[in-house]
Amino acid sequence: MINWFYLHLRAIGHALRRLVAQPLGTLLSALVVGIALSLPGGGYLLLDNVSSLVRGVSGTPEISVFLDTAAGAPDVAAIEERLKAEPALASYRFVPRDEGLRQLEAAGLGDVLGGLKANPLPDAFVIAPRGEDPAVFADLAERARGWPRVAHVQLDSAWVERLHALLGLGRSAVLILAGLLGFALVIVTFNTIRLQILTQRQEIAVSQLLGATDPFIRRPFYWFGGLQGALGGLVALGTVWLGVQALAQPVVRLAETYGAVFQLGGPDWRASLAIVAFAAFLGWLGAAISVRRHLAGA
Incomplete structure (x- = not known):
């Protein structure tokens, strides 16, 4: 040697x-x-x-999970528990229907919304997966669609792809x-x-x-x-x-x-x-x- x-x-x-x-x-x-x-x-x-x-x-890409309008506090808590246990999730935030309404009014839609008798918006969660792999986005969105009381999932990953x-x-x-x-x-x-x-x-x-x-x-x-x-x-x-x-x-x-x-x-x-x-x-x-x-x- x-x-x-x-x-x-x-x-x-x-x-x-x-x-x-x-x-x-x-x-x-x-x-x-x-x-x-x-x-x-x-x-x-x-x-x-x-x-x-x-x-x-462009900001961080996110997934919006909209709940059924009939969903109550127990349903929101159940969804939040699922999100806390989700390993592919980086962060999430809960957007109550009243907050969503205020955001639309701040965006200049107050006149349109003023003629409505009730708030038509559902509660929602805005979640951000870890990384920017489109496959992770698609997989997480697909699983979220199967959760109870979830009415619609909007995937904001087209620009990521x-x-x-x-x-x-x-x-x-x-x-x-x-x-x-x-x-x-x-x-x-x-x-x-x-x-x-x-x-x-x-x-x-x-x-x-x-x-x-x-x-x-x-x-x-x-x-x-x-x-x-x-x-x-x-x-x-x-x-x-x-x-x-x-x-x-x-x-x-x-x-x-x-x-x-x-x-x-x-x-x-x-x-x-x-x-x-x-x-x-x-x-x-x-x-x-x-x-x-x-x-x-x-």
């Missing part, structure tokens, strides 16, 4: 010396990887921020873009490692004559590709951060026009680690393919 760690540390040192020995080439490669990865990374981050902005502007469909389409497009750019970055690393192998052909031949094993020879190339990709991932994070800073104020002004308070957020540590790890994997993958393709003939 100690020997295994020593061999990898030696390979890392060799790869770092190669990177430092050609600063311009290392910088250009990191810029290519970073700028390419910043496109899908920034796009995915933008979708998450847009989702938060839309939720803030459209939002999920739009965001899902955007995320699919970002993933496709990430796949295409990732494939291109693998090709870039492939060619870089191929040139490394060609320039070290004689050194590799001497090492093989001295008894160096294939894993010993290949290991520095693997680390070279991985470290080069990780540097590109750091450049991608820096590019995304600069983009967030540049768009922060325009996004705040846009949110204010809708009466919302919103700030554009950057990637958290999990997203940052994922970007760097993904870039390092692409670099390692390109190096592995190139080594297996070209080192056999070195």
Whole structure:
């Protein structure tokens, strides 16, 4: 085990010396990887921020459960007990019929309602499920329709379904873009490692004559590709951060026009680690393919 760690540390040192020995080439490669990865990374981050902005502007989607006009206090209490025991529920509030009438009068319908002899509105519960999955909304609404003394259930999730469909389409497009750019970055690393192998052909031949094993020879190339990709991932994070800073104020002004308070957020540590790890994997993958393709003939 100690020997295994020593061999990898030696390979890392060799790869770092190669990177430092050609600063311009290392910088250009990191810029290519970073700028390419910043496109899908920034796009995915933008979708998450847009989702938060839309939720803030449109409000929380809700389900309205209207009781029968003949429902009494025991029926209301029974429905409330069901809601308290509902695990998919985030919150609920009870709207008595008198309060509903006052809300309609405040909305400018007082003249119309003034001609009525009695309050025609039923008691109602307004409930908010956990999350915004349309399937959760539909399932909870269907179960509420079967509760006693429930006359009508109004599902306010049409905009949620459209939002999920739009965001899902955007995320699919970002993933496709990430796949295409990732494939291109693998090709870039492939060619870089191929040139490394060609320039070290004689050194590799001497090492093989001295008894160096294939894993010993290949290991520095693997680390070279991985470290080069990780540097590109750091450049991608820096590019995304600069983009967030540049768009922060325009996004705040846009949110204010809708009466919302919103700030554009950057990637958290999990997203940052994922970007760097993904870039390092692409670099390692390109190096592995190139080594297996070209080192056999070195």
